[in-house]
Amino acid sequence: MSLSLRIFIIYMLFVALCSYFVLRTVMEEIRPGVRQTTEETLVDTANLLAEFLREPMLNKQINNDFYADIFRAYGQRTPNANIWGVNKFAVNHRIYVTDSKGIVLLDSKNIAVGQDYSRWNDVYLTLQGKYGARSSHEVEGDERTSIMYVAAPIKHGDDIIGVVSVAKPNRSVQPFIDRTQQRLGLLAGGLILLGLLSGAVFSWWLSRELRKLREYAVNVSQGARASIPQGRIASGELRQLAQALESMRTELDGKAYIERYVQTLAHELKSPLAGIRAAAELLQTPLLQAPENQQQRQRFISNIDSESLRLQHLIERLLNLALVEQQQSLHDPQLVDLNALCDELISNHMARIAQQSLQIHKDYAPAAWVTGEMFLLRQAINNLLENALDFTPQGGIIRLQTLRQGDSLQLSICNQGEPIPEFAFARLTERFFSLPRPQTGKKSTGLGLNFVQEVMTLHKGELSIVNLASISPAVPQAGVQVVLSFTAP
Template identity: 85%
Template sequence: MSLSLRIFIIYMLFVALCSYFVLRTVMEEIRPGVRQSTEETLVDTANLLAEFLREPMLNNQINKDFYADIFRAYGQRTPNANIWGVNKFAVNHRIYVTDRNGIVLLDSNNIAVGQDYSRWNDVYLTLQGKYGARSSHEQEGDESSSIMYVAAPIKNGDDIIGVVSVAKPNRSVQPFIDRTQQRLGILGGSLILLGLLSGAVFSWWLSRELRKLREYAVSVSQGERAIIPESKIASGELRQLAQALESMRSELDGKAYIERYVQTLAHELKSPLAGIRAAAELLQTPLLQTPENQQQRQRFIVNIDTESLRLQHLIERLLNLALVEQQQSLHDPKSIDLNRLCDELLDNQIARIAQQSIQIHKDYTPSAVVVGEVFLLHQAFNNLLENALDFTPHGGIIFMQTIKQGEHLQVSIFNQGESIPEFAFARLTERFFSLPRPQTGKKSTGLGLSFVQEVMDLHAGKLSIMNTRLQDLSPNVPHAHSLATTGVSVILEFPGV
């Protein structure tokens, strides 16, 4: 089970339990809260009626038809009110009045006149000067049939001369309770859903951040080029972990890189140094001043110069390759016109092209622009052009082409010449691997294609090398239909701008 899934499950259980207890507590408090508010209103109503009925009680007029008609008319009113979405079409209050002995004198429902209500708590407690209230069921065992009764004393000075009670059935406030519980349930469910969704998003985000760090660590462990992910966490343990991984990678890469290149450089320097040392020792040997010895001496000097130049090229190429291999991303990327870059490189080699009588043909697509690092692309293209010149016979053809392939841009450099042996394809970009040049039979440093491969990786591009015919690339080039016009094509594919 993944870490993000574990975090989400724990978060989900926490939200579910908290929501359950909170909603349950709130739901249980709605009913008593509404009833308490209703009881408070009944208290006010009962006290208002007590003041209204004080004079009729003193004058023994309370049981006249006038007041009975008023209470009866009150009970028959139809308010037709819409209270927060709940329609009210009838008056639910029942009002009855008793004398100082608890005998009912007036009843808005006309069902208890003359009865003794002194045993009921609302009347009994009020006659004793206490707060009188009770709750009774119209039907035994039916909670929904309960009725609240609240009484207030009718006083003459400090003397209690009667009691007025106001009753309200709880079923009349039940729609408000149900409506509140329903809306609270919807709101609570929405909040729970939002909380779970937020937890899922957070878990996914955290998992993504950890996955980036894991992929980075795996790439580093496998010796691949890796870029530390741009985490959105500004601070905290994950950011510190990312910085620690970056620091560790830099330290390990530096140590391993130096060790690997010291070993490689020592191996590659043995051959030219041995040649230089041998020539130097022979030059130190006294020789007779004969024409033959003078020619031999000159050959030794030329050999020292050639091997020294080879050492210089090897070191320069090795330094450039080391630079690009250590580079994790492009520095100062800019828009580069590859058509112009190819023309500049051809102009730089114009003397050598003329010396070898090489025919240059070009087929450029308009607006061959990529985003990259100028120095690296210049070096990579120069390496490919030098290879093409090395392997092209006298009077041969070099064909340079830029072409759009969907969203990608391809650059092809074809040189007429011998095909690459099958065994060599797997090793072409291997460091220090090189094929002998046709004209001299000597090998190069073997670092050029390795450098090009590293540059293409940095530019998220692709390097392809194949044996091909010029006719397959462009039938419009002169002599392209000749079966002899075969050679090697190097293709660089760049992502779209």
Template identity: 85%
Template structure:
């Protein structure tokens, strides 16, 4: 299970549990909260009526039809009110008045006149000078069918001369309770969903940051070229971790790189140094002082010169290869014209092309623009041209072409010559691997194609070297199964979209 998924599951459980307990607590508090508010309103109403009924009680006029008609008319009113989305079509209060003994004198429902209510808590407690209230169920076991009763004393000075009770059924406030619970439920659900979405987004963001860091670490561990994803990592701690990884990679790569190159350089320098030393020893031999040995002396001097040149080329190419292998990305990319770059390099080799009587054919695409580092591309293409010249026989043909296929741009350098042996095809870009030149029988440093491969990796492209058949009449090449002249083709392919 991934880290981001574990974080999301823990976060989801935390949000779900917190939301459950909070919503449950709120839902449970809604009902008593609404009923407490209702009770407070009933207290105010009962005390207002107690003051209103004090004079009729003193004058024994409370049981007259005038007040009975008022209470009856009150109970039959239809408010037709819309209260926050809840329609109210009837008055839900019931009002009854008792004397100082608890006998009902007046009832807005006209169901308890003459009955003794002195045993009910609302009347009983009020007659004792206490706060009188009770809740009675209309139907046994149905809490929603209960009725709240609140009483207030009717006083003459400090003497209690009667009690007025105001009742309200809980079912009348149930729609408000349900509406509030429904809205809170919807709001709570929306908040839970928002919390889960936020958690998922956070987990995705963290996973993306960690994935970039992991991919970078895996790429580095495999010895491949990789750039630090620092610019794409927003988190400060993860950015610092990326910087630390890059610093550690640079230190380790530097040490390993120096060790590897010292070993390689030592191995490759042995052969030319041995040849130079042998030639120098022979030049110092007394036998070469004898008459007629001038030709031998010149041969040894030429050998020293050629091996010195080989040493110089080896060191220069090793330095160039070390530079490009250590480079993780392009330093100064610019828009380049591949056609123009090829023409410039062909001009530098014009003397050699003329000396070898090579037939040079060019076939350039109209649009050959790409983004790249000019110095590296110039060096890479020059290596391919030198290889093509080295393996092309006197009077042979070299075809240089650029070709665009959608977002892909190709440079193809095809030279007439002997096919590459099957065993060597897979090793051409291997460091220090080289085939003998047909004209001299000598091998090169074996670093040229390796350098080209590194440059193409930096540019997000590829190098392909293969045997083809060159049809000189069509200035084109076809697969090796077709008729034509044996040739070797080096293809550089860029993503120039």
């Protein structure tokens, strides 16, 4: 299981549990909160009625039909009120009045007149000078039929001469409770969904950042080119970690690279140095000092010169290869015209082309532009052109072609030389591997194609080498084709 998935699961569980407990607590508090507010309103109403009914109670007028008609008319009113989306079509308060003994004198429902209510808590506690309230059920055991009663004393001085009690069914406030719970549930669901979405986005973002670092570390461990351009890693801490990894990789690669190249260079320098030393020792022998041995002396001097030149080429190629292998990305990318570059390189080799009586055939596509580093592309194409000159026989033909195929631009160099042996294809771009030149039988440094391969990798292109006979079997030994494929800008 990935780290981002584990973080998301933990985050999701945390949000779910917190949301559940908070929502459950809030839902459970809505009902008692509404009922407490209702009870507070009933207290105010009961005390207002107590003051209103004090004079009728003192004057024994409470049994007058006048008050009974008022209470009856109140019970029949239709408010037709829309309260925050809840329609109210009838009043729900029930009001009854008792004397100082708890006998009901007046009832807005006209269902308890003459009954003894002194045993009910609302009346009983109020007659004792306490706060009187009770909750009863119209249907025993059915919470939905509960009715809240709140009483207030009717006083004359310090004497309690009666009790007025106001009742309200809880079902009348249930629509407000249901509406609040529904809206709260929708809001909570939206918040939970938003929280989970935020967690998913955060997990995706963190996973993307960590994936970049992981891919970078894997590429480095596999020896591939890897760089972290500025801006790819968004967070400060991860960017610092990426920079630390980059610095560590650079230090380790630099030490390993130097060690490997010192060993390689020492190994490759042995052969030409041994040839130079042997030729120099022979030149110092008395036998070769005689005038009649002038031809042998000249041959040994030529060996020293050729081996020295070989050393120079080897060192130059190694330096160029080290440059491109250490480079992680293009330093100075610009638009390069491959047609013009090929013409320039051909012009540089015109003396050799004329000496070998070679023919150069060109077939250029218009606007053969690629994005790359001019220096590296010049070196790479020059290496291919030198190989073509080495392997093309006297009077042969070298063909250069630029061809656009969709988003790809290809540079093809073909020579009329011997086909490449099958066993050599797998090693053509291997460092220090080289085939003997047909004219001299000598091998090159074996770094040219390796350099070209590195340059194409840096330019996100491809190098391919085929025998033309494999493309056109009817024309055996037609030569070799090298193709550089670029992504067109």
